Amino acid sequence: MTMTTILRNAGAALVIGLAATMAQAQADDDFRIDDAWRAALENTDGILNDKQMAVINTIAYAASAALLCDGIDIDPDKVATATTAVLADGPQDLTEEEQLERYTNIMLMLGTAKGILLAEGALHKDAFCASASKEKADVQSANFWK
């Protein structure tokens, strides 16, 4: 091969390699909007325990999928039951004012999570909705959809 051909082939290989690397990076990215979550969560750590927070985030995820994706609808009874359980399972002996403050913070956490998840889902709607539909179809999976 001539030097020109070698350089041309090397350049093509570099481009292909770069494209493959970028595709791999794309596949390896979960597309979480890190800064938004960090800002939203830093001052709320401890309001909910692990399980409660996972429930609230999953409700927010279910709500955002219901808004973004065809064929997915929220089940209001499931949401109400789960939310009421989270609200009821808090510290004992709070004053009415403290109780209201806790409820308000939890509702804000739910709404904030829903907003961020809506943004994440909207940015990668096909993958987001495909995953939600697959999860909804899984009979083993508990979720907050009808």
Place this chain on the structure above:
Amino acid sequence: MTRFEHFILAGSASVALLLAAQPAAQAKTIGPTGAAIVGGVAGVAVGAAIADAAKPKKKKIVYPNYQPPYQPGGYNPYFNQAYSPEGGVVCYPAQRLCYNNGGAVNGTWTRRAFGY
């Protein structure tokens, strides 16, 4: 209001938050005067909660026996901790949420990882 009424009100509010079609029905069950009073009380709480977010030194009501899982000023390393329970899935303990690589929440692994 009793605590039970608070639970019901807050539970209803959460559904209303998620479903645009629900608020009118909730207002009917509370009644216009009650809704106005509740709205005023809740409005004060919401305002305080949003203000608190900008002033993290104010009191925060946490669950019993809560111990911050990070040192003061150490939220960033804690927040960015992640692990992969299986290929293509990443879980974030600080967020109590798992994601699929490629862009989607993984509800199944979120439940498994965080116990509900």
